[in-house]
Amino acid sequence: AQSVTQLDSQVPVFEEAPVELRCNYSSSVSVYLFWYVQYPNQGLQLLLKYLSGSTLVKSINGFEAEFNKSQTSFHLRKPSVHISDTAEYFCAVSDIRAGSEKLVFGKGTKLTVNP
Amino acid sequence: DAGVTQSPTHLIKTRGQQVTLRCSPKSGHDTVSWYQQALGQGPQFIFQYYEEEERQRGNFPDRFSGHQFPNYSSELNVNALLLGDSALYLCASSLVGQGVGDTQYFGPGTRLTVL
Numbered sequence: 543a544q545s546v547t548q549l550d551s552q553v554p555v556f557e558e559a560p561v562e563l564r565c566n567y568s569s570s571v572s573v574y575l576f577w578y579v580q581y582p583n584q585g586l587q588l589l590l591k592y593l594s595g596s597t598l599v600k601s602i603n604g605f606e607a608e609f610n611k612s613q614t615s616f617h618l619r620k621p622s623v624h625i626s627d628t629a630e631y632f633c634a635v636s637d638i639r640a641g642s643e644k645l646v647f648g649k650g651t652k653l654t655v656n657p
Numbered sequence: 658d659a660g661v662t663q664s665p666t667h668l669i670k671t672r673g674q675q676v677t678l679r680c681s682p683k684s685g686h687d688t689v690s691w692y693q694q695a696l697g698q699g700p701q702f703i704f705q706y707y708e709e710e711e712r713q714r715g716n717f718p719d720r721f722s723g724h725q726f727p728n729y730s731s732e733l734n735v736n737a738l739l740l741g742d743s744a745l746y747l748c749a750s751s752l753v754g755q756g757v758g759d760t761q762y763f764g765p766g767t768r769l770t771v772l
Contacts (some may be wrong), residue, residue: 546699557692568691578763584766585661585747585763585764585765585766586700586708586763588750588760588761588762591760631696632699632700634699640744641712643690643705643751643753643761644689644705644713644715645690645692645700645702645704645749646759647692647699647701648699649697649698649699650697650698650699654768
């Protein structure tokens with residue numbers, strides 16, 4: 543069975559400051575890794591994903607995450623946040639084996655960007 | 658290109674009643690997954706439908722059932738509602754034919770309140 547731990551339930555930061563949202567996972571098999579963002583009263587939007595290849599993946603709005611297999615981590619970072627980044631962020635994993643595409647989510651990290 | 662749509666957006670029921678939630682997948686997608694997101698928690702996988710069959714199921718009781726239609730749309734049915742069933746129900750669609758790891762696109766969700 544897989545599990546995801548998001549170490550911080552809430553992260554307050556000031557605008558233009560850097561931020562790191564931490565994610566660790568546990569799995570007995572190889573996994574794919576995802577970060578989703580949820581704005582208030584909305585569904586989930588994919589931010590970025592790691593399937594294979596380069597361990598550093600980037601989103602179009604400046605976020606990046608690095609897959610670290612030895613530490614079973616997939617932390618999300620942004621060098622300079624904006625007010626509009628205020629949202630809840632979910633880390634998720636899925637089994638790499640065919641027929642097992644369900645996503646297992648962490649409990650989420652609420653990012654609040656203050657002016 | 659329409660994304661994933663869900664109906665209704667909000668629903669209020671009383672304990673013991675039954676409810677049906679509906680989902681239309683993103684154009685071109687053939688697989689629908691359902692998730693339950695309780696307040697303050699990450700989404701939890703309920704089940705996935707592909708080719709009108711339940712393909713995978715999470716740890717939910719038989720009160721939760723579903724269906725997929727030939728046009729790939731899907732319904733989630735919950736019988737004998739409990740207070741604990743109050744949650745945001747998310748539908749996600751994907752295209753299994755593209756292989757494991759294909760992105761799941763989420764709808765805006767249906768907010769179910771059980772009184």
